[in-house]
Amino acid sequence: MATPPSPASSAHDHYSPHLERTIQAVNWTALAAIAVDIYQASTFTWGSQLHGASNLVRFLKLHSNEDVEVVIRVPYAQEEGIDEKEMELSRLAMESEVATMEYVSSHSRVPVPRVIAYNSSSDGGGIGSPYMIVSKAVGTPLCSVWNEMQDEQREVVLRQVVDIILQLSSLRFDRIGAIFKGEGGTDHSPWTILPLTKISSSEIWTIWPAGVDKTFTSAFDYWIAYATCNIERIDRNNFGSVKDYDYVCAWLHRSLIPSLYNTSLDTKGFPINHSDFHSQNILIDDVDTPSPRITAILDWEGTSTAPTTSFAQYPLFIVDHPFWDDDHLLKPRNMRDQATFNRLMREAECRLDPDGGLPLSQAFEASHGVYLFEQLVSFPYWMGGQLFHPFFEHFFGEKETDKDPFSWTYYSTMINGPLKDKADQFKNETIVRREAVEILGEDLVAFKLTRSQFKALALQNLDKFPSGGEVRKWLDSKYANE
Template sequence: MKEKISSLKTYFDEIEETNGDDECRAWLDKVFDAKLELATFVAARRGKGRATEYVGFLKGSFNFAFRFKFSDGGPDAIIRFPKPGHTATALRDEKVTNEVQVMEYLRQNTTIPIPYIHSWGLTVDSPHQFGPFIIMDYVEGVLLSKVLKRPTENDQEEMVLDPNIDNAKLNKIYHQIADYLLQLSQLTFTRIGAISKDGDTWSVTKRPLTYNMNELATVAGYPGDRFPTSPFDRASDYLKSVSREHLVHLWTQRNLADDSEIARGRFVARNRFPQLISEHCVDDAGPFILYCDDLRPSNMLVHPDTLQITAVLDFEFTNAMPAQFTYDPPWWLLLSGPELWLDRGSIEEFLALYEPRMEQFLQALEFVEGVSAGGKQNLAAPRLSTRMRDSWSSGRFWFNHAAKKGFEIDVVYWAALHKEGAGIELLDDDTRAELEPFIETKMEQLRAYNKECTARFS
C-alpha cells in the first residue's frame, strides 16, 4: 500500500460541494443587493459616525465581509458573515459565538494583535437574517502568506514557501509567531471544548467545534447528529471521539473509494488509528490548552515594509484541546501542509524541505523562551520547544495531524504511521470480518454516486 499512497488522497463529495457553492452564490446576490442597508446597520451598531463610503469586500474560505468608511475619521469597519454553504447552516451561530468569546479572551490575556470588535449578533439579529455577524475594525496590512510564498504565474498554483526567502526576513516573522504560540501554550483549561465567560470566570462549557467538523458537514455528507454534543474531560476520550468521526466519514462519503484496493487501504488506516491512541496520547487528564486549528500565515496580516504582524484573524475553530496539539511544531512552515507532498507520494521531499525550516522556527522559539525566562516569566518545564522536538522525533506530530485532518488521515497513516505488513492483520477478528461487506458497500455507494453525478453534471 505504501507505494500507492497518492491514490489515498481524499476528495470532496462533488455534489455536496456544488450544492454548497450554489447556496453561497444565491446568498451573496442577496447580500450585495442589501449593501446600503448593511452600511446603515453597521453605522448604528458601531455607534459613532455615519457610513460615507463602501470600500470593497473581503472573502475567505468560510467568511465574507463588506468594508465601510465612516464620517468620524476612525478606522474603517467591516461586517463579516460566515458564508452559508461553506459553513454548515446548523453550525453558523455556534461558530461566530465561539469566535467572539475567544477573541475577547485573547485580547485580555495575550499581546496577539486582535481586531477590535464593535458589535456582533446571531442570525436572528441580522438584517434579513443573513446570518450571524461580527462588526470590527478593518486592519491595514497584506496577507503574510503572500509575503512568504514562492512567486507563481497565477492563483491556481499551489502556495508554498519561497525557497529563496531571506532568512533574516523569515526569522523576524518566526520570532513573532513563536511569541504568540508561547503565550497560547500558557492558556490552560480543565476540559476540552469551546470556552465562554460567566461573570469574570472563563471555562469550557460547550463541545469543541473544529475545522474538520465543518469540512465534514459541508463537503462529505456527514450526518450532523453524529458529532459530539458536550465537552470532554480526558484527551483519550476526545481522540476516541475523533476516531469514531473518521470511521463515520469512511462509511458515509459515497465517493471515498474508487476501487476495492483504495477502500481496503482506507479501512485499515481508519481502524488502526484508534489503536494508536494509547501510544501517542499524553497529558490525558489535562490541563488542556487553547488551540486554533487554522492559525497560519494565510490568516495573518503584516506590514509589508516592517514585517510587523498587524492582525491575527479567524479564530472560529479555536478550542481548549489536548495539550499535545500545541506541542507539535507548526504544520504550516512550508505554507501548505504535508499532505501536498504526501498526495504525490513524496514524504522524503517534504522532510527535506520541512526539517530545516522546523529547526529555524524552533531556534526562534528557544530565543523567545529565553527572553521570557529572563523577564522572570514562569515557563513550565519542559519548555514548549523541547516538547515540539519530542513530538517530531516520536512521530506524535503525524498522529496529531491525522487526528485533526479527517480528509488526510489515510495518506498520513500509510506514509508516516504504518510500520510493516499489510495492516489488516493488526485488526481484531470482528473488525476484519467487516472488511469485505465494507468494500461491497463502498462500491455500491460509488455506483449510485457516479450515476447521480452523470445526471447532475452532464
C-alpha cells in the same frame, strides 16, 4: 453614499452562486448604518470586497472628523431548505468565535481585531444575514511575502510567532471544547467551555456523531473518541465497498494514542488552539525593513481548547505540504525555519521558566508523529493517500521499496485475527451489494449508502429479490440490524 460593489468588482476572479445569493440577501445599507451609528460618521463608502470558502468580506470606510475603516464579514447565504441544525451550528460558531476573540484580547497581548458589533441570528436582526463588524488591522497577509523574505527577516517573524504561541499556551481552561461567553463559567467566568459539536458540522469538518456531545478532560479520551468515530463511520458508510484496509488502518491509529499524548503537559489545563494558524491569517507590516512586525491574527472561527500535545505543532507555513514531491525546493528552507523555531522557543521558554525543563519546546521538537496522526484521523479522506507512506515510515521505519512492508503484515494479521469477523462481514456485504446492483441498478444502489440506508432500500424492493438470494439472507442476519 456609495452603493456596495457589484460581484464583478470582487477582488477575486472566481465567481460563486453563493456570492450572488449573499449580495442579494443582505440589506447592505442597514448594515452600514449600524457602523455609521457606532462611529457617528457623516457618510460612508464601500471599499474592496473579498470572498473565500465560507464568507464574504467587505471593507467599509466611515467619514467623519477622523476617517475609520472597518471590516464586515457575512457568511454565504444558504440555499432554501437548509437544515435548521446547520443554521444553529453557524450561529453558535459565530458566538464562540466572538467569545474567543474577546477572551484572547482581554487576557493576552496577542493582536486580535476588535469586535465592534455582531449578530449571529439567521437574519441578523433584520439585516438578512448573520454578520460581524471588526476593526481593520494594518498590514498584508504573511502568505504574500513569506517566500520572498530573507532568513533573517523570517527569524524576526518567527520570534514573534513564538511569543504569540507562548501567550496562547498560558490561556488554559479545565476542559477540551469550544469557548463561549455566558453563565456557567468556572475559573474564567463568564467564559465557559461547551462541546465541539456545538460549532462543528458532523458532515463537513469533523467526524463527531451526535452521541459524542460532551467536553473532555483527557487527551486520551478526546482522541480515542475521535478515532473511534472514524472506525464507526468506515463501518457504517459506503455499504458494500472494499473498505477492510481503511478499517484496519483506523484501528492502528487508535492503538497509537497512548504513546503519542503526554498528559503531564495538561496538568494546568488545556490551551487555546487557533484552528488555522497559517500565514494567510497573519497580517504583517514593515515588510521592507529588517524588522517586519505582526499586526493581527485573523480568523478565530473554529478555535477551541486542545490537548497541549495537539497545540504544540509547528505553524503550517513552516511545514512541508503533504502534496509536495521529495525534491521540492522549499523543503530545505522549512527545515532551517523549524530549526530556528526550535531555538527561539527554547530561549523564550527558558526565560519564562528557567528551571522548568522546557516541556513545550520538547513537545514541538517531537511533534511530527502527532502531526501525521492528527492529519490522518481528522481528514482521512483527504490525507490518507498522501500521508500513508510517511506515517508508516515515521512510526515503523517502513520504506516504499521494502519487499515485505510492515503495513501489509499488520493488515494481514488483523484481518485474519482480531478483525476477522468484521473483514468477513465487509466481504459478504460486497456480494450482497453486487446482487442488489444487478437487480435494481447502479443509480439506486449507490456506493455512498450507509448500511441502514441500504437496508431500507432492500426492504422497499423486497419483492424483487429472489428467495434464498444474498440480499434476503443478509436481511435475516444480525448484521442488518447493526
